[in-house]
Amino acid sequence: MSDYRVASRYAKALFDLSLELKKVDKVYEDMVLVEKVCHENKALVTTLKNPIVRSDYKQRVLLHIFQKKVDESTSAYFRLICKKNRAQILQDSSKVFVALYQDYMGIVQSSITTATSLSEASRKEFESIIAKSTGKKVELEEKTDPSLIGGYILRIGDRQVDDSIKTKLNELKRELKGVNK
Numbered sequence: 001m002s003d004y005r006v007a008s009r010y011a012k013a014l015f016d017l018s019l020e021l022k023k024v025d026k027v028y029e030d031m032v033l034v035e036k037v038c039h040e041n042k043a044l045v046t047t048l049k050n051p052i053v054r055s056d057y058k059q060r061v062l063l064h065i066f067q068k069k070v071d072e073s074t075s076a077y078f079r080l081i082c083k084k085n086r087a088q089i090l091q092d093s094s095k096v097f098v099a100l101y102q103d104y105m106g107i108v109q110s111s112i113t114t115a116t117s118l119s120e121a122s123r124k125e126f127e128s129i130i131a132k133s134t135g136k137k138v139e140l141e142e143k144t145d146p147s148l149i150g151g152y153i154l155r156i157g158d159r160q161v162d163d164s165i166k167t168k169l170n171e172l173k174r175e176l177k178g179v180n181k
Helices: 003-020 024-040 042-049 055-066 072-083 087-105 120-134 165-180
Strands: 107-114 137-144 151-156 159-164
Touching (some): 003 072, 024 042, 024 055, 024 072, 024 087, 042 055, 042 087, 072 087, 107 120, 120 137, 120 151, 151 165, 159 165
Parallel strands (some): 107 137
Antiparallel strands (some): 107 151, 151 159
């Protein structure tokens, strides 16, 4: 069975347990932290995926890194996946848990990339449009990329709207090349 499928099952079990214990919000915060730490620390991920490293060492590493930063339920989850020799799924299971939580809470993850920073009014307008089209609460991540020249690239889940000047210029360039042939 693939690690992602295993991670999904463990994440679902953790999600169900956290709902039952009424700690879903705290465990969500913990999983966001785990995802962030794994993303920023490739050495940790490599250690967790290394089959030569003993599971008790992996457990000590996780508990040391996240000591006093996570709920006891999350610490118990770390101990469980290490005991079952599944520490390599931690990063994937944290991503799945976050997705489960966002779906449960009716949150849609989206990002917008613009050439310059958005004004607060523009940001609220984008959030309103996204909320209206999806019927969910919006978590909007803002990025800037000066190479876009103007316009924006909006991602909502797995959908993307590219309304940037850069893309329009590239399309025009391809069109003009096709005419000259």
